[in-house]
Amino acid sequence: MSTRIKGFYKLSPEERLNIVSESAGLTEQDKAVIRGEEGFTVQNADNMVENVIGYMPVPVGVAVNFKVDGKDVFIPMATEEPSVVAAASNAARLAYNTGGFTTSFNGSIMIGQVHVTDLKNPYGALATIYENKEAILEKCNEQDPTLVSFGGGAIDLEVRVVETSAEKLLVVHLFVDTKDAMGANAVNTMNEAVAPLIEELTGGVVVLRILSNLADRRIVRARAVFEDPFDGNQEMLNRFIKAYELAAADPYRAATHNKGIMNGISAAVLATGNDTRAIEAGAHAYAARNGKYTTLTHYELGENNTIVGTIELPLAVGLVGGATKSHPVAQVGTKILGVKTARELSGIIAALGLAQNFAGLRALASEGIQRGHMKLHTRNMAVQAGAQPEEVDAVVALAVKEGKYRFDDIKRYLEEVKK
Template sequence: MTSRISGFYKKSPKERLDIISKHLNLSNEEERLLLGEVGYSVNQANQMVENVIGVLPVPLGVAVNFKVNEKEVFIPMATEEASVIAAASHAAKFCFDGFFTSYSGSMMRAQIQAIEVTDPYGALSRIYENKALILEQCNEQDPTLVSLGGGAKDLDVHVIEGATEKMVVTHLIVDTKDAMGANAVNSMAEAVAPLIEDITGGKVVLRILSNLADQRIVRARGVFENPFSGDKEAMNKFIRAYELAQADPYRAATHNKGIMNGISAVVLATGNDTRAVEAGAHAYASITGRYKSLTHWEVNEDNSITGTIALPMPVGLVGGATQSNPVAKLATKILDVETAEELAGIVASTGLAQNFAGLKALAGEGIQKGHMKLHARNMAMMAGAEDDEMDNVVELANRRGEFSYDKIKQIVLSLQKDKGRT
């Protein structure tokens, strides 16, 4: 079945779900879960976090038109922001050959900070001399991970000049395989801390992972075919908008936020750690010493545009909410992925598509017109429109081109007044 479905956005939620269900052979219980007829209970939530009083539903949509590494995919996206899913789906239409990805591996870092070391560079050397012993002690903490081919693989030791002293910081390089891996690397760092103290003669303070997962980089590439129908001026505006994000951190912050609109929506839908992915992405955007775009765009001779993206992607399919949240578990089923590498590639492709859509809109009519059209339903709800009035309110707002809250409120009141007369 193809993920390229014309008019998918025009269908009702049930009709969309029927398409997905037929493709994936979802059970009746899984369909009911997605429709909200059964759900993530307070009792389940209470097992995950503290002081639970309820649960907060977030809209779960599906981006269509995507092909990643020759495989058609439906991409679940959890977001409260209008236009994100529509933009990604629209952008993917232009990438007819699909997105292609690569993955540097599933390596995470844990940092062990030693202070009060009398000979920092000598201590650095001693840590490397004891590498085998350190890695052995780390791997004793997670024999299951080691049995799957993962575990602590290497060390990377730094002498960091702090404000008051030189610190020796040992990085454990751990292959977490199909898990995000925070718990695994943190456990290793804590277990080996006393050994680091013995070797360095110092005191260990921090022993925790780094979210700058620079050995867990995913890259995605897509060629967007003639998106401006040969309009050189529009193409030029697209590229100039991108160039500003490369040169100016004020623009880059918003540019990358747009990328993360798509990335975080997929990460959240699959029960992964949005904060870890966001932190890693923004740190990576600054790795040269200046905050820049996470994407690159190049114009080809045939009026197509090649886009690429690279960023850390610490996501997994094992552990945490990916398994304990039933909707997140179902989202990974919709994606039909078996490895963290597959998931990372799809997430990055979504971010690239999101960036294309944002730049294309900015180079054309601007971002706000299309966004406000899709946001009209939210404002109609805020204005008190009933479910059976919603379509009429949005249609009238679109017809008039008026999308402010005040204008939509007037439309709602007018419809309700007329309804009261009949």
């Protein structure tokens, strides 16, 4: 089914769900779960984290118009922020007829870190670890025969001497192919199991043994050619490129630029039960990898006033383990995406981040970010002002008609509706 559906936003939630259900082959139970009628309970929550007293529902929207690696895909997004889903869908529409989004992936390698201190001869210890590499990797792989049976496991290591304010210590990087899992538990188990062997080999003391969320061996890239969003207006096109260039040069602007990317990425990561904090930490660390914080996306002018956009970042997402399998809504979210591998999932999420960022720059280069955002935020403000469900649309209509979205205006519109 094509995801180019005209007027999708005008449909009711049930009508939208029926369209997605037909594409993804959702069952009636799946639909009940995603509607919140059944599925996630306090007992589910109590099984996932400690000291549970309840849970907080988050809206799940669907981004449309996405074609990723030649395949149309609906993207579930769990977010509380208005305008995010609409903006991503609108940006994807501009890339649909030019081929959509094309992605690449450099592998599912996670990095485990073992930090060794109190070394008399740090460089000698470094050499000793390399001399015993095979024994160290073998010890790692003994911890997870299932992962090894799927072709994964510890495949290599790297050792660095790092000078702190107090000493020169060793950082051993274990490179673990986690396949379709995010892999934190597997990597940390290997780190802890191999620490005594590393201490024995080096004569040092291991103080830390944990994975790194700077997963720079797990890089995903996405590219798209966006049709001219400004109808040939060269001034606007130039403003768009200048807005990108400013973000690339100024870390204060880059932080907000990349936050816009994560509006999309974090929403899809959450909707599939993956670790939003790990993804965000890795993305921002990668943005500063060269000693200066900069953008995760790049833009260039193409032929016929098109804009060529690319994104590059680490995305340690998986389909095995964690909330991806224990959270019923996350299971339905993954089913909607129709993905079978972590590589597919990460490519789609990267494409969403690029689209989200393109939409933000487009708004900044033209009408500004607030007009569209406040228009969609009006529904929230109407509810805050005391509007009943049957009054919300009428309040929004008045706000759009007058083009005023301050809270005192919303209260005035509501008074008119109630009269």
